[in-house]
Amino acid sequence: MGKMDIINLLRDIVREEGIGTYLVGGYVRDKILGIDNKDIDVTVEGNAKRVAELLSNRLGVGIKRTSQFGTYILFASAYRIDIATARSEQYPSPGTLPLVEPGGILEDLSRRDFTVNSMAVPIGTDTVIDLFNGLNDLKKRLIRVLHGKSFSEDPTRIFRALRFAERMDFQIEKITMSLIEEAIEKGFLSKVSTARIRNELTLCLMEKKRWDLLNRIAKLGIFKQLGMVYPGRNFLQELEEFAIKFMIEPESLYFIAFADGGKNRNFLTKKETKFLNSIEILYKKIPCLKKKEKREDIFTILEGFPHPSLIYIGVKMSIREKISLYLEEIEPVRLEITGNDIRGMGISNGKEIGEILRSVKRKRLSSSLSSKEDEMNYVKEILKKNQDNDI
Ligand code: CTP
Secondary structure (H helix, E strand, C coil): CHHHHHHHHHHHHHHCCCCEEEEEEEHHHHHHHCCCCCEEEEEECHHHHHHHHHHHHHHHHEEEEECCCCCCEEEECCEEEEECCCCEECCCCCCCCCEEEECCCCHHHHHCCEEHHHHEEECCCCCCCCCCCHHHHHHHHHHHEECCCCHHHHHHHHHHHHHHHHHCCCCHHHHHHHHHHHHHHCHHHCCCHHHHHHHHHHHHCCCCCCHHHHHHHHCCCCCCCCCCCCCCHHHHHHHHHHHHCCCCHHHHHHHHHHHCCCCCCCCCCCCHHHHHEEEEHHHHHHHHHHHCCCHHHHHHHHHHCHHHHHHHHHHHHHHHHHHHHHHHHHHHCCCCHHHHHHCCCCCHHHHHHHHHHHHHHHHHHCCCCCCCCHHHHHHHHHHHHHHHHCC
16 A cells, blocks of 8 residues: 555545545645655545544554544554644643634644645645745745744744754744744743653654754753753763663663753653662762672672663763673573572572572672582571571
8 A cells, every 4th residue: 555545545535525635734845845754644624534434444444543633543554644624723821732623724724833834735636735835935945934923832843843954954944043042032841741842852852863953952952941951962872872782762761861960850751760760879889880890799789770770870970881791791690599499498588588699699690609509508508697697
């Protein structure tokens, strides 16, 4: 199933049903630029649900999601098809989600972010509806807002403008740029929910030119305004490289870096908050770790810490070699004995069993134990010592 097959199916539906249906937004922009876009954005004047249902039947795929704004999302082959109801929007205050009412295509185009994203092509035609000279801006490679309130109404568009400019190598038009600076200065971004900010940053981090993009975001003072830290592209690149080496998803680590030492942690997930808490404990252990060379000592210090925290501290404190040694050669060492063997020796307390296993592992790492028998004997020694101490 190719893109044209999907669009032809839509054309048939539109002919049969007589519903005003348009290709819009990023799809039209990228089509004109000759960029392959796997998202097909469709706007329907009226019954978007009907169009989505008919298309879903003909494609033999389900409607995957529906959004609060009456958008239906379908996936077919490599494509994601967004079918939205044409709407007008009103923003009660900066940063909040808009109040939405069904409208015509002209209203729908007028509520959009930039001229290059505000064009529509009625399905089954080659006509471009271009109310705001988007074609001209595409030619001049310019990102331009439709009106002066665009960023105060929806400050997430600041990220969008920077993202599009970096991705397509466009300039941000002068007035648009000054509106961005003004919106930042007035603190509009701090009125946006942390979930939406996180989503925008995640999208930025998915861009090919993400490091240039983040530098630009930082230069505009956006991180600072959000109470976040920008640790610089080199650090983030190194972090990414080190994380991938150990098959850790880098996204969480970028966000931990944006939170480490900053005032705002609200954008972290629960898991990331836990990682950052253990990073803070690790910071205190690093001076001691730096002095240790023996495997059993490195084990004693790093044992039990989550891998993402270790990766982060490895880059942050320039101790990648030691962390690699721990992750590659120390942590994976498995003992011959198990907790059950110790239980069989009359110890039932789980905590005590754990402590004994750790001691055996330390001993094993110092390479003086090499068989199950050695390990068992060492456990006996520990138990005897414990008994003597009790007496
Ligand atoms: N849009 C908007 N304001 C926003 C988000 C989206 O006006 N804050 C409009 C734009 O017209 C955009 C369309 O909704 O083209 C679809 O949004 P989205 O899929 O997020 O953007 P795309 O332009 O398709 O960009 P991308 O290539 O990054 O998906």
